[in-house]
Every structure is written in structure tokens, then in C-alpha cells.
Amino acid sequence: MAIEITMPALSPTMEEGTLATWLVKVGDTVASGDVLAEIETDKATMEVESIDDGVVAKILVEAGTDEVKVGTLIAILAEEGEDPNALDTPTKASSAPDNQGNTAEGAKAETLTEVTETAAQPKPAIVAEDVHIPDGTPMQNITVREALRDAMAEEMRLDPDVFVMGEEVAEYQGAYKVTQGLLDEFGSERVVDTPITEHGFAGLGAGAAFAGLKPVIEFMTFNFAMQAIDHIINSAAKTRYMSGGLVECPIVFRGPNGAASRVGAQHSQNYASWYANVPGLIVIAPYDAADNKGLLKAAIRNPNPVVFLENELMYGESFDVPDMEEYVVPIGKARTFREGTDVTIISYSITVGQALRAAEKLAEEGISAEVIDLRTIRPLDIDAVIESVKKTNRCVVAEEGWPQCSVASDISAQLMEQAFDWLDAPVTRVNSVDVPLPYAANLEKAAVVDADKIIAAAKAVCYEE
Amino acid sequence: MTTKKNTTKSTSKSSSTKASPRRRAVKSAMYRPSDDDLIAFYRQMLLIRRFEEKAGQMYGMGLIGGFCHLYIGQEAVVTGVQTALKDGDKVISGYREHGHLLAVGADPKAVMAELTGRSGGVSQGKGGSMHMFDPARGFYGGHGIVGAQVALGTGLGFANKYRKTDNVSVAYFGDGAANQGQVYESFNMARIWNLPVIYIIENNQYAMGTSVSRSSSQVELFRRGESFNIEGKQVDGMNVLAVRGAMEEAVKICREGKGPAILEMKTYRYRGHSMSDPAKYRSKEEVKKMRAEHDPIDQVKEMILKAGVMDEAALKDVDKEMKSIISDAAAFAQECPEPELSELYTDVMA
Numbered sequence: 001m002a003i004e005i006t007m008p009a010l011s012p013t014m015e016e017g018t019l020a021t022w023l024v025k026v027g028d029t030v031a032s033g034d035v036l037a038e039i040e041t042d043k044a045t046m047e048v049e050s051i052d053d054g055v056v057a058k059i060l061v062e063a064g065t066d067e068v069k070v071g072t073l074i075a076i077l078a079e080e081g082e083d084p085n086a087l088d089t090p091t092k093a094s095s096a097p098d099n100q101g102n103t104a105e106g107a108k109a110e111t112l113t114e115v116t117e118t119a120a121q122p123k124p125a126i127v128a129e130d131v132h133i134p135d136g137t138p139m140q141n142i143t144v145r146e147a148l149r150d151a152m153a154e155e156m157r158l159d160p161d162v163f164v165m166g167e168e169v170a171e172y173q174g175a176y177k178v179t180q181g182l183l184d185e186f187g188s189e190r191v192v193d194t195p196i197t198e199h200g201f202a203g204l205g206a207g208a209a210f211a212g213l214k215p216v217i218e219f220m221t222f223n224f225a226m227q228a229i230d231h232i233i234n235s236a237a238k239t240r241y242m243s244g245g246l247v248e249c250p251i252v253f254r255g256p257n258g259a260a261s262r263v264g265a266q267h268s269q270n271y272a273s274w275y276a277n278v279p280g281l282i283v284i285a286p287y288d289a290a291d292n293k294g295l296l297k298a299a300i301r302n303p304n305p306v307v308f309l310e311n312e313l314m315y316g317e318s319f320d321v322p323d324m325e326e327y328v329v330p331i332g333k334a335r336t337f338r339e340g341t342d343v344t345i346i347s348y349s350i351t352v353g354q355a356l357r358a359a360e361k362l363a364e365e366g367i368s369a370e371v372i373d374l375r376t377i378r379p380l381d382i383d384a385v386i387e388s389v390k391k392t393n394r395c396v397v398a399e400e401g402w403p404q405c406s407v408a409s410d411i412s413a414q415l416m417e418q419a420f421d422w423l424d425a426p427v428t429r430v431n432s433v434d435v436p437l438p439y440a441a442n443l444e445k446a447a448v449v450d451a452d453k454i455i456a457a458a459k460a461v462c463y464e465e
Numbered sequence: 466m467t468t469k470k471n472t473t474k475s476t477s478k479s480s481s482t483k484a485s486p487r488r489r490a491v492k493s494a495m496y497r498p499s500d501d502d503l504i505a506f507y508r509q510m511l512l513i514r515r516f517e518e519k520a521g522q523m524y525g526m527g528l529i530g531g532f533c534h535l536y537i538g539q540e541a542v543v544t545g546v547q548t549a550l551k552d553g554d555k556v557i558s559g560y561r562e563h564g565h566l567l568a569v570g571a572d573p574k575a576v577m578a579e580l581t582g583r584s585g586g587v588s589q590g591k592g593g594s595m596h597m598f599d600p601a602r603g604f605y606g607g608h609g610i611v612g613a614q615v616a617l618g619t620g621l622g623f624a625n626k627y628r629k630t631d632n633v634s635v636a637y638f639g640d641g642a643a644n645q646g647q648v649y650e651s652f653n654m655a656r657i658w659n660l661p662v663i664y665i666i667e668n669n670q671y672a673m674g675t676s677v678s679r680s681s682s683q684v685e686l687f688r689r690g691e692s693f694n695i696e697g698k699q700v701d702g703m704n705v706l707a708v709r710g711a712m713e714e715a716v717k718i719c720r721e722g723k724g725p726a727i728l729e730m731k732t733y734r735y736r737g738h739s740m741s742d743p744a745k746y747r748s749k750e751e752v753k754k755m756r757a758e759h760d761p762i763d764q765v766k767e768m769i770l771k772a773g774v775m776d777e778a779a780l781k782d783v784d785k786e787m788k789s790i791i792s793d794a795a796a797f798a799q800e801c802p803e804p805e806l807s808e809l810y811t812d813v814m815a
Contacts, residue, residue, distance in 0.1 A: 204617075246588070246600055248815060
């Protein structure tokens, strides 16, 4: 039997990559473990090793090919005794894995494609209305990852007190490549690799901020920040108050938050409501690249401690960002992403994409949904929410996170207190299912918020179906 | 416990006869004080002692709320450490920090008014006993979470190095905090980056009611940096000259870019962990013996008398002066108004 070599995935969220180089040629004899090729994504480079002994019979994807889908057959090895020349290329050779979900790999690909597709769906070229963008400003189409990197680099150029610290931020170029290039430009004194020591470096960062520096502390994911949460809350958030205003802590804690894809319960949690509960903190959870850039710049300049919640699944998504030097988005202002008259859908971070998708489908069915992106969770722009509800009289709050004591719960309570007379239906929350996030693809899909759940809730508050 | 016998004269005694000779603790030289130094040490320690005695009284009268941890007995540590520092050096401590504020030069009135929760307090009454700050004098708190100040203090040192100054930071913590994980996370980073941080372990031998021998697998806390390649020294924390001598060396190491350093100060608190602690976990005799034989203030008093710097009468006058400063502070702390209610909402965010 021929041995099929397929394009491997470097990470749970990788869908495609570049086949950079072949290190073998047809006819070469290879042993198990020999490096056959190098593949690259925007995040990393990896060697593809042979999984068996054999002879390279066919190379099906040339070196230098971009956008090779994970699972694509890239080469065939002939086993001992087989004639390499006699091997046929299987019929499904160059296609992505089928979507039958027969294998874990196939199921993963399916989930991934869907998540990314929905997140990427509408990509408005219009950026926030609350930033003045001079006429004729060109747009650059960049990923969220690049937008975050640009924000840090620009602020580091402007202010020598700004430095970046975290695990793998320097030489590795960022676990998710968000800090790519920063070490080269700013050097190891300002781009600091730490040991795996979240509690320690969060505290060290807070102490450096007491002394007037402006640390940007990257958590590889916010799940690991639970080890550091004492410093985020007790040291960073409370010190200004406890000192009667004498000591401030201008620090940004940033990193991916919420579910990624198939990484299981301990790596998939949304902490927005945890941090939003704490006076003294600013909590930001942006959706698109422009907001990620403009709000991170604002966060770094802000004299208060900021928890900046990114989303791993959004890192690779591209959006238009105004190509201008001072693109700083004000903290604490929600944004109307889509205007509507029948129902308001409130959301933030990755779920904004689901909300926009839901709004499109609802429009097809004659329901006009207004989509509001909170952008900042604390301080919460409740005025913007109330204004919208006054217009639509119905509200759905969609949030990828558990329901109890969630951001959605708080908005529901505030609407009841402040907009009760404007409501024609109960405010309805659409949250993740109230369980630790499961690994199995079908269970995971069932647990997270998707457009269909938002659509169902929107219809319910409109008393349709 | 392998507590050594504290002697004021000894400068070379091994800290533990049980430790192998190869691992014998290295002692720093005693500081050689000028006459003015001796007077300054005496005044500083007496000020702290009288302040804390008054705070204890006022707590008993219900004028001070919450938790109140007194520093009585440990005065030599902060006095010896602080006098070795210079402008721009940064200091951070835990919740037993009234003495630290006084030693950086904070006004006793403002410190006492913080204890009574008044608007004239160092934190305008919003911090309380455990959360006092004076950044203008290099004091960054006053932290109520045991061990947090160690990572924070490491960050203060990081800032000094980042700004390419020769300033050091000092992180004070107790034998209890020495068992927190973040202490070792901090040691590790401080060594990797050679940060100018001096870790002062104020080993008063009881973490609340748990003695070091019951809580620590390695009771010689100055050795706790060994696996991070940080040199540690054990110091007689009841003797201000020993403290100052050890600090001189540690400061030099850090200013030269060869930090961090660890100093374990063997000290003793005469009072309970906090005002609400009757200290039943140790004998009255133990406390009595410490007070009689090792009191840090008495030791300096003897040196002053012996050297003829001051006589008994002059020393009494100093005590009177300190009592008067403290009694003014106590009066201020009771007369000063509470914060305006509008202060409830200020200083949350900039």
C-alpha cells in the first residue's frame, strides 16, 4: 500500500498553509522521521516528517504553493517492494478532507471552516464613526493579528516607557505571532520573554507600572491569567483607590480570551464578566481589526489598568483599517454596526460576527435587526444600548460565555431598571451552554453561540414563530 | 528550630550548627556607626516603638478599625535597611508597615490619621492600616495580600534597571510570605535579568500562629534563593548595626548590576500577629527573654551610653520628644475629619 502524506495542521485553528520547500525529491529513499518538507503559516514554520520508511513516489504539491488546505494530499511514498512508478494518485488526492465527519480530523475541519466563515462574513469597510478619519485616508486590509502588532509598535515608537512582556513574545515572535517583529525593532530590553510564571510577571508588570512604566503584559491566553488574577485585581485595579490617588498603575493585560477551537474546557473560557465586575479596571473586547488597533492604542495610553480581551479565532481575519498615524478609538463607546428597527442585538468580540450574520438572515425574513458592538465592557456604554432599545423596543444580548452573572445578565438588569417602559418583550440572553466547554466537535458546536441561536432569540422577542 | 543564639558582638558565628560546614552562612561585617548614626538609629526606632504602642492603645479604645499589625520588636530591621538607601530607591512592604512609612519619613500624623480613617491620612482614609503609600518618598505600599509585594517589588527593580539608573528596590516580606509561590517566581526572574532588588525577609518566627519550623521545610530562609543562584545572608535583625552592615553589601551588589540579594533578618515581634491575636502559641517567657536580652532599642541605648554620646538624661529627653510627637499625631488622628462622602467615588479611575 502506498503511504499518503497530507498537509498537516500546525495548530487547532490552522486551515491552510504554504508548502515552502521540499527537502526530498522523487526517487529518494526516506526513513521514518526524515524531514520531507517545510510548511509555513502566518504564525509558524514546521517540518513535515515522514511517518514511515519508503521511497518518494510522487510529489503532488510543488514547493512555494500557497493556501494548501490542511489534509490535502501532498506526496505519496512507495512502501518497500512497491514500484514507485506504478502507483496511482488517489482520486480525492488534492481535495480537502471530506465533510462526512468520519474522523476527528474531518470533523475539526468542518467546525473550523464554519467558525471562520461566520466570523468573517460581513466585513464592513466603514470603521468606527467616532474617530475622525480625514477624507481620502487610504484603507489597508490587514488581519486582527497585524492590527494588534501595529498598535503596539506605534505606541512603542512614541513612548519609551512602553514595553511588552510575556511568554514567547520575543524570540518566538509570539505564541500566536501577535508580537511578530517587535524584538527586531525594539530589542530585548523592551520585548521581554518571561519564564512560564503568570503570577510572577503579572505582579512584576504591575510593580513596574507603579514606578511609571507602561507595561503591555501578554498572557498566552487569558485562561492562564487566572494564576495572575490576584495581581490584576488586588494590585493593579485597587491601588489607585487605596492610595488616595497617589499611585497609579498604567498597565495593559492582553491576550486571547474565550473559546478557540477544540482545545477543551481549561483553554476555552470568556473572562469578560469576571473582570467587568471590578471597579478600577477597564475591560475591552473588540471585534474587527480597526477596533483592535485603535482600542489597543487607547489602552496603552490610558493611565488605568486595562484588560484587553482578544480572540484567537479572529487573529487571522482581515478587515479594513484606516492607514493613518493617529488611529485611536475612544474607550467606553459602543458602536452601531448595522442599523435596524425591529430588534437590537447586543454583542462583543467574536460574537459580533455571529450577530451580523444573524441580522442578515433576519433581514431576509423581514425582521430589521440593529447590531451593536459594545467594544468596551467596562465602562459599559449602556446609553447606546438604551438609545437603540428605545427605537426597537426589543433586545437580544448575545455573548460567547456562560449565562449566570454574565455581561448579558448585567445588560438585561440595567435595561429593566432604565428602559423598562420602552420594552415590548423580555430582554433575552443568548449565551454559551452552562457547561465546561467539551472537546468533541459536535458537543463543542452545540455549546457555543451561533447565528441560529441568535436568530431564534430575535424571532422570539419579535413574537414570530 | 535551629535558631541561633543572638549576640550583639559576634560577627562570624555560623547561623546553624546543624548545617554542613560547606554550607555555612556567610556574615556581613557590622556597620561602624558615627555618633550621629547612633543617635539617628535611636530616635528612629524609638519613634516607631512609641507610635506602635499608641496605635495599640487606640485600637483598644475602638479608634482604629479592621486589622492592625504592630511592628514592636522589629524596629531595627527597617531602620537599618532604610538608612542604607538613597533618593530614587524604591521600597514596598506587606501589611505590617506602619514602621516602614515612618522610616521613609512620612509624617506620623498622616500615618496615624490613616489608621483612624481620616481625611488627613496618607491615603486620605481610603487605605487603612494595611494599605498606605508614599511614592514621593519611594514607598509603594502597604499590600494586604501576603507575598504580592515580592512580585511588585521585583517590578520596581525592573523599572530601575529599564531606566538605567543605579537605584535599587527593596521588597520586605515575612517568614509567612516566604512560602508563597510568587516569591520564587520573582526570585527566578530577578536572577535571570539581574534585577537590583533586595529581598528582606523579616523572619519574626511566626506566620500568624504557625512557627517557621512547622511551616517551612527549609527553616534557614536566607537559603531560599540558592536554587536561583541568589546569594542570601542571615542577619541578626535585632541589631541595627548588623542590619545596616548587611544592607551596605547588598546595596553595593545591586547598584553594580549584580543583584538581586536576599537578607534574612532574624527578628521578633513582641505583640501578637494582629491586635486580635493573644499569641497563645508561644510562651510568655519566650517573649520576655527576647525583650530582656535582645531588644533593638536597648542595644543602641547601651552603645550610646558606652560611647558617651549621650547620657541617661539626654536619652530621656529624646524619649519625651518622641512621646510628644506621637501624642500630637494621636490628637490629630482623632480631630481630623473623616473624608467627605464625595470621596467615596474619587480615585477609582484617572
